[in-house]
Amino acid sequence: MKESTLLVFDVNETLLDLTYLDDFFLDTFGDTQVMRQWFAEQILYSQTLTLSGRYVPFGELAVAVLKMVATIRSTALTSAQITQFQEEMAALPAHPDAQPALEKLRTAGFEMVTFTNSSAKAGKKVLAQSGLAQFFSQQFSVELSGCFKPAAAAYGSVSQALDRPPAALRMIATHAWDIIGAMACGWKGALLTRAGNAPLLLGEQPDICGPDLQAIAEQIIAADRRG
């Protein structure tokens, strides 16, 4: 009996709802679209810090990038606003499709873990309060490798800890950059195209792609269940 593929879930936006921050960005900048600008810059600069060997925890970077975006938008930020932002980042709720999809995958016998760009402590805290932690046997953070996804060393630290070959792992994420990085390491990928996201149609594409986690779960059960 062959083991099923081990499922590795990204957390921020894949399982938890980033649009929970929209009201903060609307109140602060007068435009919810600024949330997307902040998040794109956050990922851009996380990669910059990796390429430059300048890793700092994701939450620390998030505040520095928020201040940078505020400067660009000529908006003054109060310390109360920064505290509010940090509190909301620590309280992202689960997407409504997450729990039923994870239940379906658990029932189908899959082992599931998470792998987040957040620090180990912040990642565990936010997943616990979302109610989703129960589905995962382990929770991994990029803190283990000291570099953010999509660096090869980050995925390598997880496959090593799990003691599984890359081809026995599948990364599930709503960001094409995460899937590109995992697939470059030999993992399988599943791209979730939530609103605000789309595939980058360049190079190798994941064999699984869908607009919500339930659609993704059905495709994973068809493709990856063994035994």
Next chain:
Amino acid sequence: MKESTLLVFDVNETLLDLTYLDDFFLDTFGDTQVMRQWFAEQILYSQTLTLSGRYVPFGELAVAVLKMVATIRSTALTSAQITQFQEEMAALPAHPDAQPALEKLRTAGFEMVTFTNSSAKAGKKVLAQSGLAQFFSQQFSVELSGCFKPAAAAYGSVSQALDRPPAALRMIATHAWDIIGAMACGWKGALLTRAGNAPLLLGEQPDICGPDLQAIAEQIIAADRRG
């Protein structure tokens, strides 16, 4: 007599005006702000390709990212629009402050080169039509290393080709990620805070920072001229 610091200029947005593309984004998406979303995603994915060992030329990535943004915005792109975008990318005009600042630095005796994320061919073509190529003794592209800025290997390929130690080079750019990468390699940095850009106040900061190239040029002459 000690040599002056050798000045390495970024090209896109630092010397050439990206807001030339605003009308294209307004016509295509009904919002000039989408230019900033496209550019942030372009840099984000250039870094992803570097971290994943999946380099493709910047111009090819630019079109793939434009299509990704169009999907996110539920906008259909015609092939005529893609051609127009490519033609405008190849025709970015010089920022008005570039020529006088470069003349001032040339008069002060500085050797100047460019270093762009664009391919060698596209980079040379756009700089030639802008009228600024005359100021530079050499033009470098990330094609030389096969990875985009801010990867250490990209800056390393330039300092090696110039046969100068890192501390004798200064990167001048309007993007904090470019300055972070160069400084992590031991170069000096000068951050140009054009509209739409700001410093990331995290870690080591460049000793030179200014809102336009003339202000930057004056600070460089005061700090870096020798002999």
